[in-house]
Amino acid sequence: MPSKGIQCYSYIGVEGCQVEFCVPGNTVSKNELHTFGNDHLEIDKKFIHGHFNFTGTFSFKVTQNGNQLVFESIEVNVVTGNLEGGNLKSMANQTSIITNEVIVTYGFYDAGTGAADLPNRDQVWVTVTPNHSAWMARLAPPGSPQASKPFSKLFLPAAHDIGMNTMQSADALLQGSCLVDVLTHVNPVFAKIAGMMTHDAVLAIAPNIIRGLAITQKDTLASILSIGARYFEFRPAYLHNAIRPDHPIPDELYFSHSAIPGMQYDEFLHDTVEFLMQNPDEIVVVQLRWDGVPGECARPNDEDLAKYLDNALAPTNGDIVAGGLDDMLHSTIAGLRDQHKRLVLFVNSDSFSTYTDEGNATLDGDSIIAELDALSPEKQAGKPFTNIQCQATATNIPQVVAYSVLAANASSSCLLATKPMCDSKTLPWIQQNAGRLDGDQLVVVMNDFFDGATADVCVEWSRKRLE
Structure with a gap:
């Protein structure tokens, strides 16, 4: 008889919690x-x-001590594989559930037939972890021995391409053809897909192409900080000079993914500072960089950057000031707090990164594991910090993006497909093997669709390294 497979990934970091996956005739419960x-x-x-x-109907339920926290479901046609109803159809409906004690993150990928080597089983992941809004305060309370340790002992959870959690700016530009015309010239993958069809057809499906290429997060920045992220890379730039003179959206700095604008930089700074004001013992690190940003997208000058930062910090009345790379590398946790340098911001650091175009262009994560297996203190030596990048960039495989776009719905991004498959390999590797790294060098662990398991693994390694 016809059937449709679903691969179910889970991680639980809170006692008394359980995840239950259910299909007609079968239920799997997880509580380890x-x-x-x-x-x-x-x-x-x-x-x-x-x-x-x-x-x-496929459903999952999360409970804590028998009390239901989350219930989500989707109806699947076992002949066509199509989704026919339910609240998992859209990525926009897959935002994290946050309580004072527990956060549930989850995602769903609507699989096709396995074309382009993508999975033919739907993919779902669920993590249940503590609310990590104040994890630094818990691990290193003011006055504790842990707080006197170097900040560089920490493992910082990181959300990859934090500014690409929204289509708002791109959607505004897609009211005309300007963004499509620019991307056809500056983005090889977009150009390859565009070359398969007429210009009008490209305009019609451009939102799907951009969503598949660029959307890497699905929660708000405030939620991602609560889940536990403490490191971000932001690429602030103005709109492409073929678009900017027409002022289709405000002439501000935006996160730039190629020429695709995401979150506004002032919004990013505002929300980060607001979080720090609400959580007075937390520290957030931000690196500004411009890799992959076309030269036609004007970069901010020093005066621009200072203005944005001053505006963001003004409401704190001096309670938060900006630190720099040297502060991060040479200060203790207590030292940064005492100097109010809880927003550490610097530009273009030469960190050691596990990312390679070849290694991260994967559908199953095996090549990422090969990169991790090669990690050693010798490779880290001489670098200010290490960035372990867990996310796959299947968007660098044109046939994968083409299939994802042409078969697109709101849950068919190839990045949603690779997310749980890679996490099921990379995060256990970090959990088990990160002790081989230089224990005095700061480590960042970066991921797409930032989740509780990524945060929890980092928080636990931070705890161990502060002992």
């Missing part, structure tokens, strides 16, 4: 702590009532 679950379920016609009914 700090364990990465990977379970296969099938929505099978033989368990679906009705001779002419081919639609079965």
